[in-house]
Amino acid sequence: SRVYPFFGAHQAGITTPAQDRLHFAAFDVGERTTREELRELLVEWSAAAAQLTQGLEIGETGAVGGSDLAPPEDTGEALGLPASGLTITFGFGPSLFETADGVDRFGIADRRPESLVRLPRFQGDALKPEYTDGDLCIQACADDPQVAVHAIRNLSRIAFGRASLRWSQLGFGRTSSTSTSQATPRNLFGFKDGTANVKSEEAAAVDEHVWVGAGEDAAWMTGGSYLVARRIRMLIENWDRTQLQEQELVIGRDKAQGAPLSGGTEFTEPDFDASGAAGQPLIDPTAHVRLAHPAQNSGVRLLRRGYNYVDGNDELGRLDAGLFFLSYQRSPEQFITVQRTLATDGLNEYIRHVGSAIFAVPPGATAGGFVGETLF
Ligand code: HEM
Secondary structure (H helix, E strand, C coil): CCCCCCCCCCCCCCCCCCCCEEEEEEEEECCCCCHHHHHHHHHHHHHHHHHHHCCCCCCCCCCCCCCCCCCCCCCCCCCCCCCCCCEEEEEECHHHHCCCCCCCCCCCHHHCCCCCCCCCCCCCCCCCHHHCCCCEEEEEEECCHHHHHHHHHHHHHHHCCCEEEEEEEEEEEECCCCCCCCCCCECCCCCECCCCCCCCCCHHHHHHHCCCCCCCCCHHHCCCEEEEEEEEEECHHHHHCCCHHHHHHHHCECCCCCCECCCCCCCCCCCCCCECCCCCECCCCCCHHHHHCHHHCCCCCCEECCEEEEEEECCCCCEEEEEEEEEEECCHHHHHHHHHHHHHCHHHHCEEEEEEEEEEECCCCCCCCCCCCCCC
16 A cells, blocks of 8 residues: 655645545635634644554544543544555635635735636536635545545544535546556546646656746745646536547547547547548547647646546436546646637537636645645
8 A cells, every 4th residue: 555755845646646536625714713723723734634644543542542531533434444545635725815805814815826816707617606615625535435535534523613614525536647657547438538647757847837936926835736626517418328439529539549539549649730531630629639738728738636426316317427627737827728728628518517616735844844834
């Protein structure tokens, strides 16, 4: 079982090879919570995260080492389980800095990065408040769902009285690889997802597209990143009635190998100028890979780290399923650019964006410090 360090220049869970499972949680900080209490919460969260990610029980007495007359410090369901590659990544939403009515609750409004604002409304957005926004977020990824859920549960419990869960999302089956050592997984449309992702081995691309560099943003964000979360419902039943040829046209890649329709194998660069015998472009003008490609987006790339989800079914008996899209980028502008280009994406007929959030993800902490120390 893998164990990743919690402390480091960058937070773990971004370029870390994507684990199999996700529990993501967004929190609201209580109306009466003070700046000092918020800071203390971040200190306690980091201390607990440092233990959890090493496969340890939290607190001094863990799950069963304390008094028989007190509730245990650790809830116990991960006892006996290994660390399972757990990473815990913290983020700050725009509303932490300033509420919708312009209140600076924690005296940090002047430190809000200029670009940290709610995402603009995109064409086709059908956002529901129950999957949207949040003052704080925690992304817990692990190869065992019990370990990821245990982490979110215990961190929520620590927050009691200071911050409460606003919404959360379970995910399975990573829909991206973030390392060249990983095979490309498939999303619920059955296509390989993550082929052209920014991979951790591409050091120059990671620096250029993922990490905030010194002097280019609020100083406390140096070494951090921005996280966009979008709950994207997939209209699975419509997709499943669609001809294979149409499915491939919509994506712009073949379903078996994930090769671009212009030819080659999975990792061949798409040739957007290639045309067929009848002169039609081999990669359709509305194909997802054409529109999402850096060539259509001023060179912009994203580090995608999403997961599949299935949350039961709706009242019409359709699966409530989709892609919990997560992307990391050095500036929210990157996501905004790509998502705007996707306005004419053929995929839009089969998907609906129903949740949205953005968070500033501060740099990592050094041992003895805490995530968010550069801000508080
Ligand atoms: C590529 C599926 C939403 C950005 C791909 C690929 C697939 C795919 C199959 C090709 C393989 C790969 O390179 O990973 C989907 C599905 C979505 C979705 C099913 C919704 C349910 C999004 C969104 C964005 C996005 C919302 C960003 C705004 C990208 C990018 C690429 C890509 C940047 C790589 C393009 C390249 O450089 O070739 N997606 N995607 N996707 N997608 Fe998506």
